[in-house]
Amino acid sequence: MxxxxxxxxxxxxxxxxxxxxxxxxxxxxxxxxxxxxxxxxxxxxxxxxxxxxxxxxxxxxxxxxxxxxxxxxxxxxxxxxxxxxxxxxxxxxxxxxxxxxxxxxxxxxxxxxxxxxxxxxxxxxxxxxxxxxxxxxxxxxxxxxPGCFPTSVALGLWPALMGGLVKTGSIVIDSKSGVTGAGRGLTQNTHYAELNEGFAPYKIGAHRHTPEIEQTLSKMAGTQVQVVFTPHLLPINRGILSTMYLKFADGATLARAHAAYEDFYRKEPFVRVLRAGDIANVKNVRYSNYCDISLHEDAHTGTLIVVAAIDNMVxxxxxxxxxxxxxxxxxxxxxxxxxxxxxx
Ligand SMILES: NC(=O)c1ccc[n+]([C@@H]2O[C@H](COP(=O)([O-])OP(=O)(O)OC[C@H]3O[C@@H](n4cnc5c(N)ncnc54)[C@H](OP(=O)(O)O)[C@@H]3O)[C@@H](O)[C@H]2O)c1
Incomplete structure (x- = not known):
């Protein structure tokens, strides 16, 4: 023991x-x-x-x-x-x-x-x-x-960066966290009345997880990566959802990306690459150690959209x-x- x-x-x-x-x-x-x-x-x-x-x-x-x-x-x-x-x-x-x-x-x-x-x-x-x-x-x-946001981002983007499926120049990460992410200490924006029915970003362009995210993504991409990272506070107890926008590399497609992600995470017990068309949701990972990842595209701008969901506490x-x-x-x-x- x-x-x-x-x-x-x-x-x-x-x-x-x-x-x-x-x-x-x-x-x-x-x-x-x-x-x-x-x-x-x-x-x-x-x-x-x-x-x-x-x-x-x-x-x-x-x-x-x-x-x-x-x-x-x-x-x-x-x-x-x-x-x-x-x-x-x-x-x-x-x-x-x-x-x-x-x-x-x-x-x-x-x-x-x-x-x-x-x-x-x-x-x-x-x-x-x-x-x-x-x-x-x-x-x-x-x-x-690792930090909670960086875990969702790193697992969400690793196969895309490692596999050269995306350009590394303009990565936008839009993340939302449940309120337990702020810990037990009291702060004004985590009071029930301030939080309930509200939804807003915080620490825009200034969140401490930014350097950790850039450090890991740079290693995964094999080149220096910078990101725009905007966290939001969700009026729920648990969960992180990161929606990430990256430009496809020349020749890459959503179908290729999906096949690459499935292959990459096939043996990982806690990473679930969702079926094409399904959308990652914090509700489906609560109280578990799973990271759910779904892949989407915005075809008219050539953008790969990766959604990663985890329970921030697990x-x-x-x-x-x-x-x-x-x-x-x-x-x-x-x-x-x-x-x-x-x-x-
Ligand atoms: N919450 C999340 O989702 C999450 C996710 C990933 C990582 N983290 C990280 O995990 C750490 C803890 O987060 P948390 O959310 O659990 O925070 P928390 O609820 O505020 O708890 C912090 C704990 O630290 C203790 N503490 C404070 N100052 C101390 C000191 N000088 N010496 C010893 N103990 C001290 C406090 O307890 P006492 O006063 O009873 O000693 C308290 O138990 C943070 O670094 C946070 O960034 C949190």
Whole structure:
């Protein structure tokens, strides 16, 4: 049995990891921590866990001391210290935040307004988009779990970029996220009255996931890629839908793209390329680790339109982190993650 711990277990991503791990056959929860709720039972913070998981929230040192794998579910800028302690102890650290996702420290400093305190630690870290990076994840001491928007975008565009089906010059990404994407902390735009019946973009041209998206797409395309990325806040709890617009490369067609995507993802357990004509919908992936992808065209402008849907809390966060843990510990990749999305 693998002993797993969670630092920041009272946040949305942390408690989702705890929920999913309840039915993982090879994982035993070692300890969970919180700063604000230390010594309280997790079921008092999240009553859905009453009678199922009632352990006390403890200090992060206790989590690190008792775990083979530690999930850090924390705001940007605080993970390095915990990662270092895990590395020193020989435990694997999987970071849900952005501290180990970017290759270039200057890019991190520009977007996150802080510097690395332990630059050497970042050389040990790998990017945890599981389908893209399995071999590296399997031996990494520190794994930077991808952002939720970047997961939908990278899986949605990888075959098109790798297969030369599209031009890389003018990629437009229009993404929508459910409100759990903002975490548990209160902000004005996530108040019920502000959110309900509303729908608008936010952080236009300035969202922190932009450099992560460009970093991954550039690697996939083998050339520097820039994107226009506009996130929107949806008045639903869970789900991310990314609609992406790219110009077809010379000779490429929708039929060719569809065949290429089907072939590319044939063996991937969590990526579903939908039948021609079907449309990806956040409703069909809720509570599951699936990424649904549908392909369309705007023939009169020669545009390929890719729609990718994930549950931001599962494939966009906790599910992918557990998928990475499975890879890292040599377990079947789907173990504990075969949740079937409900129909309604
Ligand atoms: N929500 C999503 O859909 C999603 C998806 C992908 C990635 N992520 C990333 O995952 C991370 C967690 O996101 P979230 O949505 O779960 O946020 P959240 O609901 O705001 O939770 C953050 C957690 O961090 C703890 N915390 C805050 N400051 C801390 C500190 N200095 N030391 C230790 N713990 C501290 C808080 O708990 P206590 O006060 O109880 O300690 C809380 O449990 C973020 O980096 C986020 O970007 C989130």
């Amino acid at each position: 693998i002993k797993a711990g969670i630092i920041g277990a009272t946040g949305y991503a942390g408690v989702e990891i705890l929920r999913i791990l309840q039915s993982h056959p090879e994982v035993q929860i070692a300890a969970i921590s919180s700063v604000s709720f230390e010594e309280q039972g997790i079921d008092t913070v999240y009553p859905n866990l009453y009678g199922i998981e009632e352990r006390k929230l403890t200090h992060s040192d206790e989590v690190i001391a008792g775990s083979d794998v530690v999930f850090g579910s924390l705001p940007a800028g605080v993970s390095e210290e915990f990662a270092q302690k895990c590395v020193d102890r020989g435990a694997v650290f999987i970071d849900m935040g952005a501290d180990f996702r970017l290759d270039d420290e200057a890019v991190y400093a520009k977007w996150y307004k802080q510097a690395y305190k332990r630059p050497e630690l970042h050389e040990k870290a790998v990017y945890g988009l599981t389908e893209w990076n399995r071999a590296e994840i399997a031996k990494a001491p520190v794994i930077g779990n 494939k966009g966060a906790a599910g992918q982190a557990i998928q990475n843990m499975n890879v890292r510990f040599g377990l079947p990749e789907t173990m504990g993650l075969t949740m079937v999305p409900p129909a309604f």
